[in-house]
Amino acid sequence: MAHIVVLGGGIGGVSCAYELKAAIRAEDRVTLVSNKPFFQFTPSNPWVAVNWRKKNDITIDLNEVLPRHGVAFNGAGASRVHPQENRVELGDGTSLAYDYLVIATGPELAFDEIEGLGPNGNTQSICDVDHAVTANGRWEAFCKDPGPIVVGAVQGASCYGPAYEFAMIMDADLRQRRIRDKVPMTFVTAEPYIGHLGVGGIGDTKGLLESAMRQRHIKWVTNAKVDKVEPDKAFVTEVDDDGKPKKAHELPFKFSMMLPAFRGIAALRNIEGLSNPRGFVIVDKHQRNPRYPNVFGVGVCIAIPPLEQTPVPVGVPKTGFMIESMVTATALNIGQLLRNEQPTNEATWNAICLADFGDSGVAFVAMPQNPPRNVNWSSSGRWVHVAKIAFEKYFLRKIRIGATEPYYERAVMRLLDIGKVRDVAQHG
Incomplete structure (x- = not known):
């Protein structure tokens, strides 16, 4: 009998626990470890921040749902991984031994790397549902006394879609409240450039996103390095193509949300052979760590080098479709190893995203994520907003019923087919 431990209770971790149950032998067991008692559907956090969703709408009790599907749950979190000992030291001081370990922790949010950044500083966050709940409190107060907004993503960030989403969602909410005219x-x-997204752009994301921002009267600063954030002002240096300072901006605000850079969680950092200098897990094409072959990594916690050198550092996103593909490859590979076979499964590393704008949105597909690509497509319209709502329901259902089907791939590809058909109908 083998014991497989999964670290992380998010999209990657819970999906992997379910797929492992289908891939391993009947006598093997799976334990999921998380520092939170609930699963959160992170893509819906922007809606929570403007009170279009409540926390309970997008969270599921892990202690209730996982045992129902044959997965043990430990809510102590991980304080240190000891791969040379096949052991995870937990947050309560105990340890958990494993035969195989899947790391799906997501990132640590590096707010401390910029003075004044983050919920404990002067900006809000939508990276975590509790941060989004806090942001909503600030948002409601802001709407009673509106003023300038600064929104975006700082140097080293690797997840740009939610920044665009939240800017547009705030715009939509302000228009509904009839106070958009009071908010630069x-x-x-x-x-x-706008629409780069950490992957060199996808389809016409540059044109689509620039157009959306012009239509909504949102100004922008690219190649931006945030130096510090005071309670009512962001200090930003705009650099030229050589990375040299071009213009200094002092941007006043009454509300600000800035996505931070990511790094690996403390339990993974400074472990030679397991993680890189930022604490991200090193994996091969089978999602397997080269130094410790019984350790796998999936999702945002793994190391992926930047696509290209840019004047200001940008990271590479890991979207839900890509994460689900990593999960499937990992579960099948562990199943093979348990049967004394060599792992053969590889993730597809495609990027598919629905960026909701509150009343419309932009969808994009990159296959593979890095160019040159076989598919390089983007589109916009109200159908994207409807698709995002539908997908939220699909994925929450998957977590509740313990489904192992690739919901992300199936649901998104079906909805993208609808978008492509509309493109043809509109443009020929």
């Missing part, structure tokens, strides 16, 4: 908005990003 500036989008600040480390990207070299």
